[in-house]
Amino acid sequence: MAFHRITLTVNGEIELVDVPSNMTLLQLLRDKLVLTGTKNGCAAGECGACTVILDGEPVNSCMVLAAECDGAQVITVEGLAHDGTLDPVQETIIEQGGVQCGFCTPGILISARALLDRNVDPSDYEIRDALVGNLCRCTGYLRIIDAVREAASRAS
Amino acid sequence: MVSKEMASVKIPDLIGKSVPRLDARDKVTGAARFADDLQFGPGLLYARIKRSPFPHAIIKSIDISKAQALPGVKAVVTGKDFPGFIGLYLLDRHIFCRDRVRYVGDPVAGVAAVSEEIAEKAVELIQVDYEVLEPVLDPEFGASPDAPLVHPDLSEYEVVPFILPRAGTNISNHFKIRKGDADGVWNSGQCAAVVERKYRVPHVQHVPIEPHVAIAQVNEGGTVTLWGSSQSPFAQRNLIAKTLGISQSDMRVIAPYVGGGFGSKAGVSMEALAVAIAMKTKGRPVKLRLTREEEFYTVFVRQGLVAYFKMGCDENGRLLAMENKFYWDGGAYTEYGVNMTRAAGYSSSGPYEVPHVKTDSYCVYTNHPVSGPMRGFGMPEMHAGLEQCIDDLAEAIGIDPAEFRKINCLKTDSILVTGSKMHATGLPQCVQEVIRAIDWGRKEPPSAPHKRRGKGIALMWKAPAMPPNAGSSAWVELNEDATVTLGVGGQEIGQGTFTAMAQMAAAALGVPYDWVRVAAPVDTQYSPYEWQTVASRLTWSMGNAVVNAARDARRQVIELVAEAWDEDPEDLDIVAGEVISYKSEESISLKDIVVYGLPKPNDSGWMGGPVVGRGTFMPTYVTGLDPETGQGERAVVHYTTGAQAVEVEVDMQTGAVEVLRAVAAFDVGKAINPELVKSQMEGGFVQGLSTALFESLQLKDGVLQNPSFVDYRIATSSDAPADIHAIIVEVPQDDGPWGARGIGEHSMVPTIPAIANAIYDAIGVRPGPPPFTAEKVYLAMLDAAIAE
Numbered sequence: 001m002a003f004h005r006i007t008l009t010v011n012g013e014i015e016l017v018d019v020p021s022n023m024t025l026l027q028l029l030r031d032k033l034v035l036t037g038t039k040n041g042c043a044a045g046e047c048g049a050c051t052v053i054l055d056g057e058p059v060n061s062c063m064v065l066a067a068e069c070d071g072a073q074v075i076t077v078e079g080l081a082h083d084g085t086l087d088p089v090q091e092t093i094i095e096q097g098g099v100q101c102g103f104c105t106p107g108i109l110i111s112a113r114a115l116l117d118r119n120v121d122p123s124d125y126e127i128r129d130a131l132v133g134n135l136c137r138c139t140g141y142l143r144i145i146d147a148v149r150e151a152a153s154r155a156s
Numbered sequence: 157m158v159s160k161e162m163a164s165v166k167i168p169d170l171i172g173k174s175v176p177r178l179d180a181r182d183k184v185t186g187a188a189r190f191a192d193d194l195q196f197g198p199g200l201l202y203a204r205i206k207r208s209p210f211p212h213a214i215i216k217s218i219d220i221s222k223a224q225a226l227p228g229v230k231a232v233v234t235g236k237d238f239p240g241f242i243g244l245y246l247l248d249r250h251i252f253c254r255d256r257v258r259y260v261g262d263p264v265a266g267v268a269a270v271s272e273e274i275a276e277k278a279v280e281l282i283q284v285d286y287e288v289l290e291p292v293l294d295p296e297f298g299a300s301p302d303a304p305l306v307h308p309d310l311s312e313y314e315v316v317p318f319i320l321p322r323a324g325t326n327i328s329n330h331f332k333i334r335k336g337d338a339d340g341v342w343n344s345g346q347c348a349a350v351v352e353r354k355y356r357v358p359h360v361q362h363v364p365i366e367p368h369v370a371i372a373q374v375n376e377g378g379t380v381t382l383w384g385s386s387q388s389p390f391a392q393r394n395l396i397a398k399t400l401g402i403s404q405s406d407m408r409v410i411a412p413y414v415g416g417g418f419g420s421k422a423g424v425s426m427e428a429l430a431v432a433i434a435m436k437t438k439g440r441p442v443k444l445r446l447t448r449e450e451e452f453y454t455v456f457v458r459q460g461l462v463a464y465f466k467m468g469c470d471e472n473g474r475l476l477a478m479e480n481k482f483y484w485d486g487g488a489y490t491e492y493g494v495n496m497t498r499a500a501g502y503s504s505s506g507p508y509e510v511p512h513v514k515t516d517s518y519c520v521y522t523n524h525p526v527s528g529p530m531r532g533f534g535m536p537e538m539h540a541g542l543e544q545c546i547d548d549l550a551e552a553i554g555i556d557p558a559e560f561r562k563i564n565c566l567k568t569d570s571i572l573v574t575g576s577k578m579h580a581t582g583l584p585q586c587v588q589e590v591i592r593a594i595d596w597g598r599k600e601p602p603s604a605p606h607k608r609r610g611k612g613i614a615l616m617w618k619a620p621a622m623p624p625n626a627g628s629s630a631w632v633e634l635n636e637d638a639t640v641t642l643g644v645g646g647q648e649i650g651q652g653t654f655t656a657m658a659q660m661a662a663a664a665l666g667v668p669y670d671w672v673r674v675a676a677p678v679d680t681q682y683s684p685y686e687w688q689t690v691a692s693r694l695t696w697s698m699g700n701a702v703v704n705a706a707r708d709a710r711r712q713v714i715e716l717v718a719e720a721w722d723e724d725p726e727d728l729d730i731v732a733g734e735v736i737s738y739k740s741e742e743s744i745s746l747k748d749i750v751v752y753g754l755p756k757p758n759d760s761g762w763m764g765g766p767v768v769g770r771g772t773f774m775p776t777y778v779t780g781l782d783p784e785t786g787q788g789e790r791a792v793v794h795y796t797t798g799a800q801a802v803e804v805e806v807d808m809q810t811g812a813v814e815v816l817r818a819v820a821a822f823d824v825g826k827a828i829n830p831e832l833v834k835s836q837m838e839g840g841f842v843q844g845l846s847t848a849l850f851e852s853l854q855l856k857d858g859v860l861q862n863p864s865f866v867d868y869r870i871a872t873s874s875d876a877p878a879d880i881h882a883i884i885v886e887v888p889q890d891d892g893p894w895g896a897r898g899i900g901e902h903s904m905v906p907t908i909p910a911i912a913n914a915i916y917d918a919i920g921v922r923p924g925p926p927p928f929t930a931e932k933v934y935l936a937m938l939d940a941a942i943a944e
Contacts, residue, residue, distance in 0.1 A: 035186070041366065042865060044864065086185070094181065100839065102179065128876075134873070
């Protein structure tokens with residue numbers, strides 16, 4: 001197995017890592033960098049639990065090869081809060097009661113942050129559409145949708 | 157009983173207050189640890205499982221030599237290595253198959269290697285010779301004398317006394333109700349209307365977003381540690397220790413946060429595999445993490461059901477008799493299926509008072525995946541047909557279906573199907589609330605000319621189905637600064653139990669909520685005993701233990717201060733972390749007392765010391781039932797009841813069903829944390845909606861055709877209705893903490909029939925078994941010549 005030496009920025013930290021050709025970004029984050037907030041729910045790009053922001057776009061990190069991330073900027077759930085201050089969407093999801101088991105939560109927060117970064121005033125339809133790739137089995141989604149709407153209104 | 161007394165006294169302000177979840181911050185920052193997040197260093201080995209490709213076959217031989225020779229492989233195990241039986245109620249399986257495989261996915265051998273890739277390669281090198289047998293693929297056929305036997309040795313298995321397998325058949329439990337004389341009612345022609353229906357409910361899967369994962373380590377001396385995503389750390393400790401022949405105290409289970417359970421992580425499923433493999437890896441830890449595909453059919457699935465209902469009422473719409481027959485597709489083994497069959501039997505009237513009931517509920521072995529408990533424990537499947545049949549009977553007698561339910565639903569002191577009396581219940585209020593909230597009887601115009609609208613209602617009841625003596629325990633320890641560490645053995649699986657327990661401990665002790673920390677993760681070596689996190693029993697059972705523990709700590713503190721102040725303990729109280737005297741108006745902070753005690757007068761020594769409160773709870777009043785009639789004094793601890801109503805729109809051109817809004821009302825006795833209670837009602841509704849509209853494990857000759865999220869669709873953010881109106885009804889439970897009873901599972905029980913009844917109201921056609929996919933609804937409309 002060939003290895004690749006890559007440099008990437010994860011949550012503002014520059015990382016230099018050697019990755020095998022078949023390693024996914026999800027495996028790199030969880031197994032090499034021990035950023036275990038990003039979850040593995042299906043390893044097939046279907047559940048959204050592993051969503052991270054890669055160069056500004058939300059992606060399923062299980063579907064991205066680590067070797068392709070040389071020079072990339074990655075934001076994971078661990079990078080949403082700054083100096084102990086939560087991201088507005090982290091605050092509102094707590095307030096609205098949009099967290100239950102918490103396994104889908106990191107991916108949902110990342111998808112929500114990516115939505116709000118590109119659309120400061122999303123409609124309910126746009127919120128639902130942005131989260132459609134993030135499966136949640138506990139909450140029934142409504143409190144999560146409320147949280148994203150509330151986070152948007154606080155920012156504006 | 158402490159809690160009974162509590163229910164009658166003033167309810168503390170903290171009880172009924174929606175404090176924020178204590179696990180929320182860790183869960184939004186990525187700090188919360190789940191089993192797969194734990195770090196084990198470079199010594200960790202990875203396990204994969206060789207599984208049966210056939211639904212039913214004899215194992216003729218297994219050759220593991222090539223797998224053993226593969227570099228990087230550290231252990232290969234088969235059923236030969238582990239002769240013991242395992243099972244919760246009926247011990248009917250080995251950890252690895254020994255002579256026979258009974259479903260596609262049945263574990264035949266296990267491998268541990270230095271990487272998942274090598275373990276996977278080794279699994280492919282294991283050669284198994286099978287003699288293929290005829291499979292049993294339908295529970296009704298399986299119960300017949302013509303069916304091949306899935307477990308020829310059924311009569312030799314160890315079983316608990318309240319489960320009744322039938323030797324020489326595939327029936328692992330037969331539960332009977334013979335109340336009154338249903339045959340007599342049918343023969344006498346007393347009924348003004350009678351309907352008979354047959355319903356089928358397919359297997360579905362729990363689909364926790366976190367797949368099962370277990371890490372096991374066995375040290376030289378033979379003691380075992382298991383880390384896993386688990387609803388049942390103590391039951392796993394007990395069952396695995398028993399099958400391995402070791403002491404429960406040498407088997408330790410550590411269970412961090414669970415990323416969704418819904419029953420799939422109760423009891424023992426794949427955890428024993430990891431332990432068995434780790435017994436051969438010389439002390440190195442072994443991780444077994446299921447793939448999403450394995451998750452769909454190699455751990456528990458929900459039971460399938462074939463149900464027959466016959467119901468009759470008089471001309472005023474009063475139910476006179478029911479005759480019900482349930483064939484549960486229990487799958488290849490029956491960790492919980494036998495008890496679900498029993499629960500369905502003693503709940504088989506639905507939430508109605510029916511004078512004459514005859515029920516036969518059969519748990520049947522098939523060569524399908526292992527059927528386990530799923531949110532609702534048989535009740536969603538049973539109510540799916542029962543509540544549609546009630547609608548049909550109401551129509552047959554010409555009474556509005558909501559009115560029909562008002563007439564017949566259980567009230568306080570109604571006589572139950574098992575012959576005992578219903579405890580205090582708010583079911584009539586729940587019915588009233590959903591009728592009002594859904595604007596029952598008013599038909600809104602559809603959103604487009606090719607659509608039709610309808611409303612549907614369904615009721616439910618469900619008891620915690622468990623052994624009569626399932627127990628809970630808790631401890632409360634005060635720290636130097638008077639913060640509180642609360643020890644519990646029940647699991648935080650998303651329902652918010654740690655938060656509710658912290659609230660109850662704080663309220664019973666007299667300290668602010670944010671002073672309480674829960675000792676997590678649950679660890680059987682340090683945590684107090686809890687039977688299992690199942691049956692929606694924690695708020696009630698573990699809650700009682702927590703209240704008892706907090707009151708024990710409170711008593712210790714008050715007795716100490718009373719002695720120090722020479723006062724009557726009755727005059728003292730603990731309020732907001734201060735011990736106060738109503739008589740002398742003295743006060744002292746808890747932090748000045750709870751670890752170092754208090755000085756005696758005149759420098760003559762010290763009194764008191766560290767404060768640790770203990771509490772337990774176990775119901776003592778559940779009786780047996782007569783095996784021939786199912787009648788007895790008290791079948792269960794209590795029933796939670798409730799109702800849902802929905803408004804749907806059906807597209808006459810495509811058959812697509814959209815649930816526009818839903819209302820739910822449940823009698824939870826007392827909502828400890830109302831927002832958490834409402835969250836359960838909402839989440840349960842959408843899970844129910846998902847099983848109603850989308851979900852089915854498509855098994856063809858025992859082989860699952862759709863083990864992925866692409867082919868097995870669950871509800872997404874775009875499928876949730878615009879509004880779910882959750883209504884809390886509170887008629888206190890006599891032995892619940894401040895009157896509380898459970899709600900977690902109940903919230904999805906009436907959803908399938910509520911939606912089915914709404915579809916019927918919209919289009920006048922019943923679309924057959926769930927899921928009510930667009931295709932199925934369209935074909936039903938085509939048959940009825942109403943599709944556009």
